[in-house]
Amino acid sequence: MIQLIGLKKGLDLSIREKLSTRKSHYEYYLKNLLEFCAEAVIISTCNRTEIYFNCERYDDTIVHNIFKVFGWDNDLKEYTFHSKGHDVIKHLMEVVSGFHSKILGEDQILGQVKEAYSYSLKESAVSAELHRLFQEAITCGKEFRTEARMYDIPVSSSSIVVNYGLQHGIKNFMVIGYGEIGSLAVKYLLSSNVSKVYIVVRDPKKIVDLHDKRVHIIGFKDKNEIIEEVECIISCTSAPHYVIKREDIPKEKKLLIFDLAVPRDVEESLAKYPNIELLDIDTISKIDDKNKKLRAERMDSCRGIIKNHIDAYEEWRKLREITPYIKKLKMVSAEVSKDRINTFIHKSSSKNHQELAKKLIKSTSDFYINRAIETLKEAKLEGSEEQCLRIIEKIFRIN
Structure with a gap:
C-alpha cells in the first residue's frame, strides 16, 4: 500500500526545520526504512519534507517507526499528515506540477523530485508501485510545464531574491553554497548587470565551470573578510548549523541577507539590527511577483493533465493485480505448446509432416x-x- 507522511500546510519555519532531513544521511534513512517498508522515497526541500513509502500496514506504529528513523520528536506528529492510496497519487502529481509550492508554479520542484527518485533507485529502494508512480509523476510534471508553457514565466526562490536585490540597486553579492539553489542564483546574477559575485564553498577547487571575471570563488574561512565588500548575501547551504552569526557581520555594516536554507543558515537575532534586512524562505515566498496571476491561470487550465496521469497510474495498478493470473495463463500456454512440439518431434519421422502439423494445430485450438x-x-x-x-x-x- 502506497503511503505518505508529510508536513501540513502553513507551518512556521521553526517547525519545518525540526522536521527537515539531511541529504548526507539519506543512505542511512533508506536502509532503515526498508527494514519495514518495501519501497521508500524521501523528498526534502525548503518547503516540504515528504516520505513516500510502500507498506502493508497503515497505523500509528508505522508513523512512530518513521519518526524514529529520522530522529524526530514524537511531539511533532501533530504537524504531519498520513495519507494512503489515491490521495498520495494525487498529491504527488500536484507537487510535481507546482501546485503545492510556496512560490506557486516554481520551476525547481520537478528537478528535486527527480533527484529524490533517482537516489532511491540507485539505492534499490524503489522496485514496484513507487517505481512506477514516480516515473508517471515525472512524466506528468514535464508535460504539465510544456502544455502550460511555464518556461515563459519561470520563477524560483533564486530568481525572486536576485530580482529583489537588483531592484534595490545592489551590485556586489555573496552566494554561500553552490548546490541547485546557489548555482541558479549565480546564473541569474551573471545574466544581470552586477559588479562582483563571491561564491563561498568548502572546496573552491571543485568549481571549474565559471570563467566570468566578476566571479570570485572563496572558502568558508575567508568569507568574513569579504563580507565588508558586499551589499547582499544569499545563503543556501545544507549545513545543520548556522553559517552566518552575529559576530561575522561588521558593526554598522548595512546588509541585505536572504536565508534560503532549511534548517536556517543565518542566526535569527541578526534581524533585530536596524542596519540588517534579513529575509528567510517564508518571507521570500510572500514577495509578490508580477507573473503570479498569469501562472495561476495557466496552471488551472491544465489540471486535466494531472487527472490523465492519475488515471494512467491507477489503471496500471489495477492491471498489476491480475499479473499472477496472466503468468499462470502463460504457463498453461507454454505447457500446451511444449506438449505439441514434443509430439511433433517424436512422430515427424514416421508421419506426413503436413498432416501431423494440421492435427497438432487443431488439437491446440480444440x-x-x-x-x-x-x-x-x-x-x-x-x-x-x-x-x-x-x-x-x-x-x-x-x-
Whole structure:
C-alpha cells in the first residue's frame, strides 16, 4: 500500500526545520526504512519534507517507526499528515506540477523530485508501485510545464531574491553554497548587470565551470573578510548549523541577507539590527511577483493533465493485480505448446509432416475451445452465463 507522511500546510519555519532531513544521511534513512517498508522515497526541500513509502500496514506504529528513523520528536506528529492510496497519487502529481509550492508554479520542484527518485533507485529502494508512480509523476510534471508553457514565466526562490536585490540597486553579492539553489542564483546574477559575485564553498577547487571575471570563488574561512565588500548575501547551504552569526557581520555594516536554507543558515537575532534586512524562505515566498496571476491561470487550465496521469497510474495498478493470473495463463500456454512440439518431434519421422502439423494445430485450438465450452456450460448451470458469454465473445472475437 502506497503511503505518505508529510508536513501540513502553513507551518512556521521553526517547525519545518525540526522536521527537515539531511541529504548526507539519506543512505542511512533508506536502509532503515526498508527494514519495514518495501519501497521508500524521501523528498526534502525548503518547503516540504515528504516520505513516500510502500507498506502493508497503515497505523500509528508505522508513523512512530518513521519518526524514529529520522530522529524526530514524537511531539511533532501533530504537524504531519498520513495519507494512503489515491490521495498520495494525487498529491504527488500536484507537487510535481507546482501546485503545492510556496512560490506557486516554481520551476525547481520537478528537478528535486527527480533527484529524490533517482537516489532511491540507485539505492534499490524503489522496485514496484513507487517505481512506477514516480516515473508517471515525472512524466506528468514535464508535460504539465510544456502544455502550460511555464518556461515563459519561470520563477524560483533564486530568481525572486536576485530580482529583489537588483531592484534595490545592489551590485556586489555573496552566494554561500553552490548546490541547485546557489548555482541558479549565480546564473541569474551573471545574466544581470552586477559588479562582483563571491561564491563561498568548502572546496573552491571543485568549481571549474565559471570563467566570468566578476566571479570570485572563496572558502568558508575567508568569507568574513569579504563580507565588508558586499551589499547582499544569499545563503543556501545544507549545513545543520548556522553559517552566518552575529559576530561575522561588521558593526554598522548595512546588509541585505536572504536565508534560503532549511534548517536556517543565518542566526535569527541578526534581524533585530536596524542596519540588517534579513529575509528567510517564508518571507521570500510572500514577495509578490508580477507573473503570479498569469501562472495561476495557466496552471488551472491544465489540471486535466494531472487527472490523465492519475488515471494512467491507477489503471496500471489495477492491471498489476491480475499479473499472477496472466503468468499462470502463460504457463498453461507454454505447457500446451511444449506438449505439441514434443509430439511433433517424436512422430515427424514416421508421419506426413503436413498432416501431423494440421492435427497438432487443431488439437491446440480444440484445447482452448473445449475449455471455453465447458466453462460456459458450468456458468449456464450456475445462472451466470450472460457475463461468461460476454467474456468469451471478447476473447474469441465473436460478433
